[in-house]
Amino acid sequence: VQRYLERRRLPPGVRPLPGPWGIPYIGRVHDVPATAPWIKFYEWGKKYGPIYQTKIFGTVHVWISSEKVAHELLSKRAAIYSDRPLIPGLPDNRTSGDYLALLGRTETWKRQRKLCNHLMHTSSLDSLHSYPTRERDRFLYLMYHDASQYLEWIEQFTSRTIARLSWGTPRPSQVLRHTTFGLLESISPAGALPNLIGFLRHVPAAISPWKKKEGRRHALEDRLFRANVGFAEHSLAKGWPLPSFMRTFLESKQSPDERERTRWGEQDEAMHVVGLMAIAGALTIGSPIQSYLLAMCHYPEWQRRLQDEIDGVLQGRCPQWEDRERLPLLRAVVKEVIRWRPPVPTGIPHAVEKNDVYNGYFIPAGATIHALEWAITRDETTYPEPETFNPDRWLDPMYPTYREPLTHYPNLAGFSQFGFGRRTCQGIPVVEQDLFLTMGGLAWAFDIRKQRDPRTGNEKPVHWLDYTPLLIAKPVQFPFDAVPRSDDKVARMRAMFEAAREAPVGHDQDPTWLMDISQFEKDLGAQRIYKDYLTDIRCVGGTQFWARRSGSESVLAPAPAPAPPTVDEHENGAGLPEVRSVDF
Numbered sequence: 001v002q003r004y005l006e007r008r009r010l011p012p013g014v015r016p017l018p019g020p021w022g023i024p025y026i027g028r029v030h031d032v033p034a035t036a037p038w039i040k041f042y043e044w045g046k047k048y049g050p051i052y053q054t055k056i057f058g059t060v061h062v063w064i065s066s067e068k069v070a071h072e073l074l075s076k077r078a079a080i081y082s083d084r085p086l087i088p089g090l091p092d093n094r095t096s097g098d099y100l101a102l103l104g105r106t107e108t109w110k111r112q113r114k115l116c117n118h119l120m121h122t123s124s125l126d127s128l129h130s131y132p133t134r135e136r137d138r139f140l141y142l143m144y145h146d147a148s149q150y151l152e153w154i155e156q157f158t159s160r161t162i163a164r165l166s167w168g169t170p171r172p173s174q175v176l177r178h179t180t181f182g183l184l185e186s187i188s189p190a191g192a193l194p195n196l197i198g199f200l201r202h203v204p205a206a207i208s209p210w211k212k213k214e215g216r217r218h219a220l221e222d223r224l225f226r227a228n229v230g231f232a233e234h235s236l237a238k239g240w241p242l243p244s245f246m247r248t249f250l251e252s253k254q255s256p257d258e259r260e261r262t263r264w265g266e267q268d269e270a271m272h273v274v275g276l277m278a279i280a281g282a283l284t285i286g287s288p289i290q291s292y293l294l295a296m297c298h299y300p301e302w303q304r305r306l307q308d309e310i311d312g313v314l315q316g317r318c319p320q321w322e323d324r325e326r327l328p329l330l331r332a333v334v335k336e337v338i339r340w341r342p343p344v345p346t347g348i349p350h351a352v353e354k355n356d357v358y359n360g361y362f363i364p365a366g367a368t369i370h371a372l373e374w375a376i377t378r379d380e381t382t383y384p385e386p387e388t389f390n391p392d393r394w395l396d397p398m399y400p401t402y403r404e405p406l407t408h409y410p411n412l413a414g415f416s417q418f419g420f421g422r423r424t425c426q427g428i429p430v431v432e433q434d435l436f437l438t439m440g441g442l443a444w445a446f447d448i449r450k451q452r453d454p455r456t457g458n459e460k461p462v463h464w465l466d467y468t469p470l471l472i473a474k475p476v477q478f479p480f481d482a483v484p485r486s487d488d489k490v491a492r493m494r495a496m497f498e499a500a501r502e503a504p505v506g507h508d509q510d511p512t513w514l515m516d517i518s519q520f521e522k523d524l525g526a527q528r529i530y531k532d533y534l535t536d537i538r539c540v541g542g543t544q545f546w547a548r549r550s551g552s553e554s555v556l557a558p559a560p561a562p563a564p565p566t567v568d569e570h571e572n573g574a575g576l577p578e579v580r581s582v583d584f
């Protein structure tokens with residue numbers, strides 16, 4: 001009956017998209033599992049074809065499992081397929097201008113996208129100011145120090161790198177992680193409940209737990225971003241050499257050329273664009289780094305081949321960004337990790353603005369369109385034996401994905417995993433460099449391998465596909481050993497770590513920022529390495545310092561320094577108790 005009624009409502013000569021039929025209004029929501037829902041959508045794709053629809057609480061969702069179909073709709077018909085749907089957990093997402101990636105197809109989005117492009121392009125021309133390399137060197141040494149904390153070190157690497165790129169300082173990274181993870185919950189279908197049960201968004205703010213939580217998170221994020229812009233302004237005024245996306249914008253405001261001064265819009269808007277870039281970087285890049293470790297546990301033969309390439313070409317040196325032309329296998333591993341375990345498996349949905357017909361199928365205006373990245377990477381015509389991790393598919397002419405010249409390909413530009421049409425990802429230069437350096441550094445420094453049970457001598461199991469359920473999926477923690485490949489490598493890692501440390505600029509030059517860390521070192525029983533991350537310790541309420549080491553949290557009191565000035569307001573987290581639980 002449902003199917004009949006649906007057909008009668010359609011214009012003549014068109015059919016409804018195939019798809020599973022469900023309970024009226026509710027649809028098939030009960031069938032969508034809480035963990036790895038993308039696998040269910042992929043299985044439905046195998047049953048109903050490369051484009052099908054589901055209805056969930058009255059909204060039509062169109063699922064695309066083929067790269068070709070995704071291009072035909074999202075790229076070729078981009079004029080009507082470039083909008084974003086409303087997110088019930090963040091109901092002003094289409095209009096507020098706070099998050100470029102979630103904005104509707106508005107004039108604000110167009111302006112912000114241009115600015116984002118300009119900031120990214122300017123920084124890439126300068127090879128991202130060497131920030132990713134310095135943070136990678138810090139990361140490797142932390143991994144050597146205690147690989148069981150790998151989740152923490154990876155999150156620190158990604159958030160510190162993007163914080164430096166965004167504002168010229170790694171200090172906001174811990175609070176950034178906190179506000180960003182909260183945002184991910186607010187926008188993920190498996191996060192805030194209104195995203196599943198849409199009408200809950202109408203619950204008044206005074207009694208909605210989701211709105212209250214999101215409101216608090218947003219307020220903290222706003223303070224964080226304003227303080228960071230303040231820091232960028234302050235460092236520019238003082239002449240500190242701290243390039244960043246924000247600095248590029250601020251410098252354009254000082255240009256003698258009137259056109260340049262007005263070209264990139266208002267500072268408040270730039271604050272949000274840079275903030276969104278920081279959010280995107282902090283959220284996503286950890287996923288493929290973790291998946292690399294997982295892949296190496298399951299595919300030791302690829303690790304050996306990668307090490308052979310690095311050792312052969314670089315003669316014992318750790319990979320640097322300038323070596324990329326000569327390391328095609330490393331680039332292939334980067335790309336294959338992303339294909340094997342897509343970081344955004346359901347994609348970021350588009351919305352269609354007008355009724356459309358595709359191959360005789362009707363797609364209604366307002367439908368939510370998902371390029372199902374998980375399914376696209378499992379299309380056997382493009383990726384034979386898709387479940388197998390096989391970097392050769394990018395290097396051997398017998399595979400359909402092979403491209404020459406190998407000094408340039410494989411690379412991430414245009415890869416389906418970064419979306420389609422006018423909404424494609426704008427962060428690829430950062431992703432490419434971060435992943436090349438971390439995966440190359442890990443392969444150079446360590447043998448990643450499964451742990452053995454000391455009693456039985458048997459390998460401890462490592463899961464194959466246990467991923468977190470939010471929009472950005474990451475492998476659930478698993479045990480592994482990271483064995484340094486030689487004493488020489490350990491000595492080099494130490495030297496790289498030392499060299500990567502800050503020359504004192506910024507806060508450290510200003511006496512009001514100096515504090516005596518010797519007591520903290522004693523309390524932490526710190527080795528030298530902790531000096532570095534003591535720079536991340538935050539002052540709570542002006543009297544206490546919080547620190548966290550190896551999973552334990554300690555309060556260190558009293559603080560010798562005066563209350564921090566506003567440019568660093570985000571570091572004290574005052575007024576928002578949950579900030580205290582952020583690591584360190």
Ligand code: HEM
Binds near residue numbers: 101284344349424
């Ligand atoms: C592994 C890392 C990343 C992955 C897999 C990824 C993937 C994606 C995907 C799938 C989209 C949606 C495309 C679409 O709607 O068709 C997107 C959008 C976007 N990404 Fe990324 N991304 C990553 C990292 C980054 C980074 C580091 C940045 C910035 C520094 C960034 C900035 C953006 C922006 C600004 C958009 C929104 C574009 C728009 O809506 O117009 N991304 N990304």
